[in-house]
Amino acid sequence: xxxxxxxxxxxxxxxxxxxxxxxxxxxxxxxxxxxxxxxxxxxxxxxxxxxxxxxxxxxxxxxxxxxxxxxxxxxxxxxxxxxxxxxxxxxxxxxxxxxxxxxxxxxxxxxxxx
Amino acid sequence: xxxxxxxxxxxxxxxxxxxxxxxxxxxxxxxxxxxxxxxxxxxxxxxxxxxxxxxxxxxxxxxxxxxxxxxxxxxxxxxxxxxxxxxxxxxxxxxxxxxxxxxxxxxxxxx
Numbered sequence: 001x002x003x004x005x006x007x008x009x010x011x012x013x014x015x016x017x018x019x020x021x022x023x024x025x026x027x028x029x030x031x032x033x034x035x036x037x038x039x040x041x042x043x044x045x046x047x048x049x050x051x052x053x054x055x056x057x058x059x060x061x062x063x064x065x066x067x068x069x070x071x072x073x074x075x076x077x078x079x080x081x082x083x084x085x086x087x088x089x090x091x092x093x094x095x096x097x098x099x100x101x102x103x104x105x106x107x108x109x110x111x112x113x114x
Numbered sequence: 115x116x117x118x119x120x121x122x123x124x125x126x127x128x129x130x131x132x133x134x135x136x137x138x139x140x141x142x143x144x145x146x147x148x149x150x151x152x153x154x155x156x157x158x159x160x161x162x163x164x165x166x167x168x169x170x171x172x173x174x175x176x177x178x179x180x181x182x183x184x185x186x187x188x189x190x191x192x193x194x195x196x197x198x199x200x201x202x203x204x205x206x207x208x209x210x211x212x213x214x215x216x217x218x219x220x221x222x223x224x225x
Contacts, residue, residue, distance in 0.1 A: 040122075042201070043158070043215040045212065092157060092158075096213070100205040102160050103160070103203070105157035105159070106157060107156070107157050
């Protein structure tokens with residue numbers, strides 16, 4: 001099983017600023033996903049982070065707002081740009097070792113925007 | 115319509131009860147399914163996979179009904195520690211296997 005280290009675990013940011021979340025995996029993984037989870041809600045997929053190419057974004061999410069880097073098979077970052085209070089949420093990175101298989105999650109990054 | 119739908123509950127049951135959750139999916143291309151458990155303020159963790167032939171792990175039984183496009187989770191002899199949110203996940207095929215989560219079903223087991 002993959003072990004994921006996600007940082008920061010929580011942060012409080014001012015509106016208009018940006019926050020970058022890091023996700024480090026202890027093994028090389030092909031699939032990495034970034035999710036957002038608002039209180040009492042399901043996990044909403046933001047994008048699939050592809051190694052060596054641009055991320056694939058889901059409907060309602062755009063690269064300018066959520067730029068993603070995936071420089072290698074063990075690391076990814078998600079930046080939430082131009083923060084507004086509506087961005088307050090938990091952001092989770094997730095990895096899969098095989099297509100359609102189990103997903104492993106980081107512990108999440110709880111963002112509060114004032 | 116969401117691709118994966120669950121009754122959010124909460125299901126409030128006494129210890130020792132049997133409780134069942136259903137999850138319906140709209141994408142007939144979905145190939146693999148899982149149940150995850152998420153404790154309050156924690157990340158989701160895999161509970162069990164769901165196979166067409168059914169899957170049993172101790173007090174937990176998961177089943178898939180492709181004809182009716184739903185999966186189920188049965189918990190027997192509920193424990194206080196079973197209190198959590200249970201998320202169902204479907205993976206659609208088509209090369210990408212994008213996982214889609216239901217909103218989760220909240221279970222509260224009380225003494």
